Amino acid sequence: VKKQIALNPRSRLLAALLSCAVCMFNAHAAPPAVQVPTPLNVPDTIAERVQPCVACHGKEGRATNLGYFPRIAGKPAGYLFNQLVNFRDGHRHNAVMNQLIANMPDAYLQEMAAYFAALELPYPAAPSGPATTDVLAHGEALVVRGDTQRAIPACTQCHGAAMTGVAPAIPGLLGLPRDYLIAQFGAWRTGQRHAAAPDCMARVTEKLDTGDINAVASWLAAQPVPARSRPATSIALPLPLTCGSDLR
Numbered sequence: 001v002k003k004q005i006a007l008n009p010r011s012r013l014l015a016a017l018l019s020c021a022v023c024m025f026n027a028h029a030a031p032p033a034v035q036v037p038t039p040l041n042v043p044d045t046i047a048e049r050v051q052p053c054v055a056c057h058g059k060e061g062r063a064t065n066l067g068y069f070p071r072i073a074g075k076p077a078g079y080l081f082n083q084l085v086n087f088r089d090g091h092r093h094n095a096v097m098n099q100l101i102a103n104m105p106d107a108y109l110q111e112m113a114a115y116f117a118a119l120e121l122p123y124p125a126a127p128s129g130p131a132t133t134d135v136l137a138h139g140e141a142l143v144v145r146g147d148t149q150r151a152i153p154a155c156t157q158c159h160g161a162a163m164t165g166v167a168p169a170i171p172g173l174l175g176l177p178r179d180y181l182i183a184q185f186g187a188w189r190t191g192q193r194h195a196a197a198p199d200c201m202a203r204v205t206e207k208l209d210t211g212d213i214n215a216v217a218s219w220l221a222a223q224p225v226p227a228r229s230r231p232a233t234s235i236a237l238p239l240p241l242t243c244g245s246d247l248r
């Protein structure tokens with residue numbers, strides 16, 4: 001049974017990868033029609049089965065420096081699992097991701113999430129891009145202190161003082177490309193990305209204007225990832241806004 005579940009996703013992933021050059025840059029690309037034979041003599045381990053993921057997400061799940069792919073290694077398992085479920089069930093939109101994991105059972109998504117969450121790797125700096133000192137200072141202020149007058153909580157109140165996330169379901173904010181960060185706020189704003197209701201990130205996004213988003217993303221992407229980048233195990237409660245994701 002296990003073998004069967006494992007091979008189908010793999011052929012689907014390989015087929016999708018062959019059309020990768022097109023689909024990565026074209027959200028409306030047609031699904032790949034390529035027939036790929038299942039490779040023989042490949043050990044059937046989770047590390048082997050996630051090889052197609054690594055082509056985009058970087059070696060062993062680290063972010064590549066191509067600019068857009070988020071790192072997935074070392075992120076909290078519950079967070080990764082929630083994202084995979086959201087892509088599969090259409091609550092979060094990305095043509096490639098939606099297609100790759102369509103129909104994969106929860107247990108398999110859980111297995112992949114656990115695999116990537118357990119990887120502890122040093123991260124290369126994320127691509128950041130040009131930003132003035134003023135922009136960076138504004139970004140830092142919002143991330144670390146928030147803005148009480150505008151009722152914007154500090155990002156660190158939920159994502160952890162070290163910004164490496166909080167197990168099991170709040171992701172870290174470091175090591176993510178600036179373009180990826182900006183795109184996520186865009187996705188929350190346009191309803192392309194949802195988390196379980198109440199979706200606290202959607203509420204945070206409503207409070208930020210484009211200048212704020214640019215500043216926050218520029219500052220975050222310019223921060224080095226600490227050597228110990230594991231998510232924190234607990235956070236001061238209550239959180240400044242209620243989040244529907246299962247955070248226990």
Ligand code: HEC
Pocket residue numbers: 013017020024050052053054055056057068069070071072075080083084092093094096097100101112171183184187
């Ligand atoms: C063709 C490239 C590609 C492949 C192959 C791919 N991904 Fe992705 N993945 C992406 C992109 C692009 C995003 C960001 C989508 C967005 O903007 O929301 C993403 C997002 C994700 C996220 C959310 C990350 C976060 O921080 O929220 C997870 C988890 C993920 N992918 C897991 C996987 C797994 C597991 C596989 C293998 C089954 C895989 N991906 C294969 C391109 C890819």
Ligand code: HEC
Pocket residue numbers: 070079082083142143153154155156157158159169170171172173176181184194195196200201204216239240241242243245
């Ligand atoms: C009230 C708690 C809370 C606050 C405050 C908060 N976040 Fe989040 N954030 C979350 C949760 C929970 C998630 C996971 C959502 C999901 O499951 O999709 C998240 C996800 C994210 C993601 C997606 C990460 C990825 O890898 O795709 C980004 C980016 C992000 N937050 C940035 C910020 C920034 C920047 C701020 C400050 C301006 C902020 N957040 C403030 C709770 C919070």
